[in-house]
Amino acid sequence: xxxxxxxxxxxxxxxxxxxxxxxxxxxxxxxxxxxxxxxxxxxxxxxxxxxxxxxxxxxxxxxxxxxxxxxxxxxxxxxxxxxxxxxxxxxxxxxxxxxxxxxxxxxxxxxxxxxxxxxxxxxxxxxxxxxxxxxxxxxxxxxxxxxxxxxxxxxxxxxxxxxxxxxxxxxxxxxxxxxxxxxxxxxxxxxxxxxxxxxxxxxxxxxxxxxxxxxxxxxxxxxxxxxxxxxxxxxxxxxxxxxxxxxxxxxxxxxxxxxxxxxxxxxxxxxxxxxxxxxxxxxxxxxxxxxxxxxxxxxxxxxxxxxxxxxxxxxxxxxxxxxxxxxxxxxxxxxxxxxxxxxxxxxxxxxxxxxxxxxxxxxxxxxxxxxxxxxxxxxxxxxxxxxxxxxxxxxxxxxxxxxxxxxxxxxxxxxxxxxxxxxxxxxxxxxxxxxxxxxxxxxxxxxxxxxxxxxxxxxxxxxxxxxxxxxxxxxxxxxxxxxxxxxxxxxxxxxxxxxxxxxxxxxxxxxxxxxxxxxxxxxxxxxxxxxxxxxxxxxxxx
Amino acid sequence: xxxxxxxxxxxxxxxxxxxxxxxxxxxxxxxxxxxxxxxxxxxxxxxxxxxxxxxxxxxxxxxxxxxxxxxxxxxxxxxxxxxxxxxxxxxxxxxxxxxxxxxxxxxxxxxxxxxxxxxxxxxxxxxxxxxxxxxxxxxxxxxxxxxxxxxxxxxxxxxxxxxxxxxxxxxxxxxxxxxxxxxxxxxxxxxxxxxxxxxxxxxxxxxxxxxxxxxxxxxxxxxxxxxxxxxxxxxxxxxxxxxxxxxxxxxxxxxxxxxxxxxxxxxxxxxxxxxxxxxxxxxxxxxxxxxxxxxxxxxxxxxxxxxxxxxxxxxxxxxxxxxxxxxxxxxxxxxxxxxxxxxxxxxxxxxxxxxxxxxxxxxxxxxxxx
Numbered sequence: 082x083x084x085x086x087x088x089x090x091x092x093x094x095x096x097x098x099x100x101x102x103x104x105x106x107x108x109x110x111x112x113x114x115x116x117x118x119x120x121x122x123x124x125x126x127x128x129x130x131x132x133x134x135x136x137x138x139x140x141x142x143x144x145x146x147x148x149x150x151x152x153x154x155x156x157x158x159x160x161x162x163x164x165x166x167x168x169x170x171x172x173x174x175x176x177x178x179x180x181x182x183x184x185x186x187x188x189x190x191x192x193x194x195x196x197x198x199x200x201x202x203x204x205x206x207x208x209x210x211x212x213x214x215x216x217x218x219x220x221x222x223x224x225x226x227x228x229x230x231x232x233x234x235x236x237x238x239x240x241x242x243x244x245x246x247x248x249x250x251x252x253x254x255x256x257x258x259x260x261x262x263x264x265x266x267x268x269x270x271x272x273x274x275x276x277x278x279x280x281x282x283x284x285x286x287x288x289x290x291x292x293x294x295x296x297x298x299x300x301x302x303x304x305x306x307x308x309x310x311x312x313x314x315x316x317x318x319x320x321x322x323x324x325x326x327x328x329x330x331x332x333x334x335x336x337x338x339x340x341x342x343x344x345x346x347x348x349x350x351x352x353x354x355x356x357x358x359x360x361x362x363x364x365x366x367x368x369x370x371x372x373x374x375x376x377x378x379x380x381x382x383x384x385x386x387x388x389x390x391x392x393x394x395x396x397x398x399x400x401x402x403x404x405x406x407x408x409x410x411x412x413x414x415x416x417x418x419x420x421x422x423x424x425x426x427x428x429x430x431x432x433x434x435x436x437x438x439x440x441x442x443x444x445x446x447x448x449x450x451x452x453x454x455x456x457x458x459x460x461x462x463x464x465x466x467x468x469x470x471x472x473x474x475x476x477x478x479x480x481x482x483x484x485x486x487x488x489x490x491x492x493x494x495x496x497x498x499x500x501x502x503x504x505x506x507x508x509x510x511x512x513x514x515x516x517x518x519x520x521x522x523x524x525x526x527x528x529x530x531x532x533x534x535x536x537x538x539x540x541x542x543x544x545x546x547x548x549x550x551x552x553x554x555x556x557x558x559x560x561x562x563x564x565x566x567x568x569x570x571x572x573x574x575x576x577x578x579x580x581x582x583x584x585x586x587x588x589x590x591x592x593x594x595x596x597x598x599x600x601x602x603x604x605x606x607x608x609x610x611x612x613x614x615x616x617x618x619x620x621x622x623x
Numbered sequence: 624x625x626x627x628x629x630x631x632x633x634x635x636x637x638x639x640x641x642x643x644x645x646x647x648x649x650x651x652x653x654x655x656x657x658x659x660x661x662x663x664x665x666x667x668x669x670x671x672x673x674x675x676x677x678x679x680x681x682x683x684x685x686x687x688x689x690x691x692x693x694x695x696x697x698x699x700x701x702x703x704x705x706x707x708x709x710x711x712x713x714x715x716x717x718x719x720x721x722x723x724x725x726x727x728x729x730x731x732x733x734x735x736x737x738x739x740x741x742x743x744x745x746x747x748x749x750x751x752x753x754x755x756x757x758x759x760x761x762x763x764x765x766x767x768x769x770x771x772x773x774x775x776x777x778x779x780x781x782x783x784x785x786x787x788x789x790x791x792x793x794x795x796x797x798x799x800x801x802x803x804x805x806x807x808x809x810x811x812x813x814x815x816x817x818x819x820x821x822x823x824x825x826x827x828x829x830x831x832x833x834x835x836x837x838x839x840x841x842x843x844x845x846x847x848x849x850x851x852x853x854x855x856x857x858x859x860x861x862x863x864x865x866x867x868x869x870x871x872x873x874x875x876x877x878x879x880x881x882x883x884x885x886x887x888x889x890x891x892x893x894x895x896x897x898x899x900x901x902x903x904x905x906x907x908x909x910x911x912x913x914x915x916x917x918x919x920x921x922x923x924x925x926x927x928x929x930x931x932x933x934x935x936x937x938x939x940x941x942x943x944x945x946x947x948x949x950x951x952x953x954x955x956x957x958x959x960x961x962x963x964x965x966x967x968x969x970x971x972x973x974x975x976x977x978x979x980x981x982x983x984x985x986x987x988x989x990x991x992x993x
Binding site for chain 1: 848852853854857858860861863864865867868869870871872873874927931932
């Protein structure tokens with residue numbers, strides 16, 4: 082699918098392939114962005130977006146294929162080399178020095194110098210102010226960067242990037258921690274960059290934003306380019322189906338997952354009741370219930386607030402508003418310990434960093450969370466741990482040479498089971514599963530799915546997050562759909578189908594047909610009502 | 624021998640400690656807090672004022688504490704403000720101050736240098752031995768060997784990416800071992816010739832002030848310019864503040880890191896040489912624990928131990944504060960010398976608590992929903 086607009090690419094790739102042990106992260110990707118174009122790069126987790134960005138900006142070297150800058154092949158050894166070639170990256174977390182002043186950050190490494198080679202701060206501050214006001218940012222350049230809001234910091238990063246003569250700016254989810262007002266300012270800056278002929282690669286999960294600011298879109302899935310073309314006229318539902326790899330209207334009669342039928346839970350009182358959960362910038366009043374013996378799915382795209390929701394319930398993220406009650410008893414916010422005692426267990430998304438302790442044995446990993454409960458007067462009975470560990474290893478069919486094998490030596494699926502065992506040993510009433518089958522092989526996946534089914538059948542309330550639509554549909558009795566940190570739909574009974582889910586995720590019900598220019602449609606602008614219009618009108622000068 | 628002994632003399636000065644806690648950085652805290660409440664949402668003028676105040680408290684807290692301590696001490700002890708006593712404080716501060724200057728660069732860059740005490744002693748012994756061939760040889764010998772130790776430290780830390788703590792700990796042991804080897808387990812002491820030119824560097828006076836004091840002042844002016852007003856200095860701050868960002872912004876992290884350790888080694892060696900000139904001999908037992916004293920002075924002077932922020936002037940104030948406290952405790956005379964370290968320790972804790980507290984306030988203000 083060749084891009085439609087003519088003109089030479091500012092930055093492009095040809096047949097780019099990147100392998101990691103056991104994974105083909107990029108598979109012959111062709112991608113290109115032109116001067117004066119804002120190009121959206123989208124895809125679900127594991128689609129290869131971050132790998133592509135890292136290759137483009139010199140963090141990784143490609144295994145095959147090449148990166149072309151201004152028509153000629155280039156290879157950057159380091160991010161600095163990429164930057165010298167005119168490619169700047171704006172990261173999610175601002176990559177500047179917070180303890181130094183704004184002006185020092187803007188000019189680090191190229192400070193204006195006066196007599197004796199000493200830095201001329203007067204000139205530096207004047208130049209800095211001019212540079213920022215060029216992009217409609219007003220800030221005291223003498224202040225420490227860290228004192229500014231994240232949005233303003235990002236503008237400073239942008240201003241720096243462009244002032245070092247960046248011809249290509251790569252932005253990796255720049256709005257994830259911005260206020261709506263700051264998002265508008267950022268969009269103003271992006272449009273100004275575009276008008277000056279800078280090529281912008283824009284990564285975001287927020288579809289509204291894409292329609293508001295991007296001209297072109299490339300969709301990646303499983304390391305391949307599945308679509309490239311103008312965003313104008315591309316339906317939202319189509320975009321979602323491209324990302325998820327499901328055709329609209331394609332529903333399989335029979336699934337491939339190991340989930341059984343629905344559970345009888347409708348009658349029971351909810352065991353978990355979440356009401357109006359809010360986390361600044363991430364969740365805006367999320368409410369739902371889970372009954373004993375029920376599997377409730379949390380649907381939505383990456384960045385829609387699924388992980389934040391389960392973390393807010395489990396106390397791993399402090400909530401700014403909202404209540405969580407388990408079996409009628411309120412659970413205090415911001416304390417994982419309190420949540421565990423109340424009977425809430427969370428199987429986190431990132432096994433490596435938030436779950437498994439690879440250097441400890443299987444036995445120790447399982448016993449970790451229950452030590453307080455198993456100990457008497459501070460002493461732990463070894464025999465009780467042994468019997469507990471034996472029970473769970475048999476029950477979950479954990480394949481390890483012995484309970485004393487190091488957890489880090491196990492396969493991904495068995496590590497996941499060890500984690501499950503750890504949380505089940507805490508005897509929870511509610512189990513929160515964040516992507517429980519990601520990155521584990523097919524056989525283990527089926528076993529974990531079967532296990533979840535069994536646990537629900539025994540009366541546990543389960544909240545399931547999965548990017549695998551099929552898993553979500555077949556595993557869940559109900560699906561609560563999130564978009565931009567809010568519940569937008571709940572699918573029950575016969576409505577729990579892939580089609581309905583995709584529609585809900587894309588927000589098809591509210592969507593206007595995008596026949597006219599989408600970037601100019603007020604409906605496509607995120608959140609704001611009045612402010613966006615004026616900001617956009619101010620943009621196309623210079 | 625006085626320089627070697629002052630560190631362990633003296634007793635506790637409650638007045639001094641009390642005045643710091645009352646009127647130093649901690650004393651300004653309540654004002655910050657009210658200003659914070661006034662403008663939590665962002666660039667309100669109250670927020671800026673609070674920010675400036677906390678920055679001022681961080682930069683000049685040690686100076687304020689120093690001035691108060693001096694004021695109280697001169698009111699309490701007639702002997703304190705005498706020219707002889709002040710001169711004594713100034714000269715004995717000079718050597719530690721030069722070491723602390725190098726340490727400031729290292730700590731601002733996010734590192735630590737534990738080797739300076741041993742390097743100081745080694746520099747003194749080498750200079751004393753070399754002084755028989757003239758002052759140039761004495762200084763060059765001390766500076767080249769100590770600079771090389773700094774270079775090795777820097778390369779191991781920046782290139783081999785080893786932890787500064789471990790590398791400089793090893794250098795500390797190594798340098799002291801080398802020094803003991805030269806002096807045959809410390810049994811032989813190199814004395815300076817009675818009227819050698821080199822001895823003038825330590826003993827001589829200019830306008831009534833000892834030459835080591837002048838050298839120290841010049842080094843601090845140069846050091847201040849280097850840290851605040853040159854690209855190298857900006858890179859030191861950037862590397863200490865956010866190493867990844869610094870390298871992405873084009874700062875050479877490796878070169879910056881190597882440079883600060885070389886600088887630290889050179890300055891420690893120079894301080895040792897000057898000290899030997901002053902004492903007219905290379906004394907082998909010097910410099911033990913000096914690295915910790917230097918780190919304390921730097922931190923009391925408002926430099927963040929985690930790097931990215933710090934002031935040369937603060938380190939000088941920190942050194943003087945420590946030395947004045949020692950001196951005051953000597954004046955009291957009746958108290959056990961161990962109290963001097965208790966007071967120094969208490970100062971350090973107060974400073975670190977205030978620093979941490981200011982840092983947290985700042986963070987809380989930034990992340991509070993506006």
